[in-house]
Amino acid sequence: MIHLAWPWMALLLPLPWLRYVLSSPAQPRGAALFVPMAASLAGADARPTSRPAGYGRFVFAAIWLLLVAAAMRPQWLGDPVPVPTTGRRLMLAVDVSGSMATEDMAGGATRLRVVQSVAGHFIDSRRGDRVGLILFGTQPYLQAPLTADLTTVHRFLNEAVVGVAGTETAIGDAIGLAIKRLRAETQENGTDKEAGQSAAPGQTVLILLTDGENDAGAMPPLEAARLAAQSGLRIYTIGVGAAPDSGFFAMGGGNTDLDEDTLKAIAKETGGQYFRATDAAALQDVYKEINRLEPAKGTQQWLRPADEWFTWPLTAALLLSVPAAMAGGRRA
Numbered sequence: 001m002i003h004l005a006w007p008w009m010a011l012l013l014p015l016p017w018l019r020y021v022l023s024s025p026a027q028p029r030g031a032a033l034f035v036p037m038a039a040s041l042a043g044a045d046a047r048p049t050s051r052p053a054g055y056g057r058f059v060f061a062a063i064w065l066l067l068v069a070a071a072m073r074p075q076w077l078g079d080p081v082p083v084p085t086t087g088r089r090l091m092l093a094v095d096v097s098g099s100m101a102t103e104d105m106a107g108g109a110t111r112l113r114v115v116q117s118v119a120g121h122f123i124d125s126r127r128g129d130r131v132g133l134i135l136f137g138t139q140p141y142l143q144a145p146l147t148a149d150l151t152t153v154h155r156f157l158n159e160a161v162v163g164v165a166g167t168e169t170a171i172g173d174a175i176g177l178a179i180k181r182l183r184a185e186t187q188e189n190g191t192d193k194e195a196g197q198s199a200a201p202g203q204t205v206l207i208l209l210t211d212g213e214n215d216a217g218a219m220p221p222l223e224a225a226r227l228a229a230q231s232g233l234r235i236y237t238i239g240v241g242a243a244p245d246s247g248f249f250a251m252g253g254g255n256t257d258l259d260e261d262t263l264k265a266i267a268k269e270t271g272g273q274y275f276r277a278t279d280a281a282a283l284q285d286v287y288k289e290i291n292r293l294e295p296a297k298g299t300q301q302w303l304r305p306a307d308e309w310f311t312w313p314l315t316a317a318l319l320l321s322v323p324a325a326m327a328g329g330r331r332a
Helices: 007-012 015-022 038-042 055-071 111-124 150-158 171-189 191-195 221-230 260-270 280-293 311-331
Strands: 002-004 074-077 081-083 089-095 130-136 140-147 204-210 234-240 274-277 301-303 306-308
Touching: 007 055, 015 055, 055 311, 089 111, 089 140, 089 150, 089 171, 111 150, 111 234, 111 280, 130 150, 130 171, 140 150, 140 171, 171 204, 171 221, 171 260, 204 260, 221 260, 234 260, 234 280, 260 274, 274 280
Parallel strands: 089 130, 089 204, 204 234, 234 274
Antiparallel strands: 002 074, 074 306, 081 301, 130 140
């Protein structure tokens, strides 16, 4: 669709006509000196230089029309496309230690596979937010920095494998890495200043999911939680895995090392909540509740890409000015 960005520039169209009217030659008044030979000296083909006639007048009119058309900035608007908006900063920390290979939450699927499926849908629902991903085991790793590209974050989560970060569980170090990355992102990119919002706890969220207890890393989990609270980071903790009294555990399988007390203390210290998910359906309910508590703040916005077309009339005006200048030189 053709669109004029500056249509008010059309008010310039009558300027040459106004100049023509206002610059009419003055009529002689009173006595005048008559020189009989003046006509022969000027030549029979003399023309007023201030008013080009015929072809020249048409060329100058066309040039002016083209210049005004270029000044109005004609554009071609494409189809509307969605653009990301700035909402919450949300970091996911997912346990990929050895125990996440246990198959006790859905038939034939490991804990990690269930988390990938459910958390993947959660990531897709966070339109308008910026989401990052940390994978942790013996050590934490930043898999995806905060970004509005939710498709990439979802893909990185699906590519995670058990044991990629070690077989143990460093909960405190995972929280510490999240704090470090959120601070660096704020300082380097000025995210909060540009978005016009402060780093309030409700704007910066960490969702930490694990099936074990802290048995690795340098930072104690509760100390990391206190630092998170000071940084305005709200933490929601999720404990996954079948309940200890289930039939699966009665047969001697699974991992019963989940430290719920520590996970509850972390959530309480930072103003978040602790959730327990013993199967896939319960985990879906957990993420639905987090979506309710921390709704995506960014409203979807649309942008119509615009291609500038002002260069076409401007180029035509420049090309027409060449013969006009040549004709003016011959008259001179």
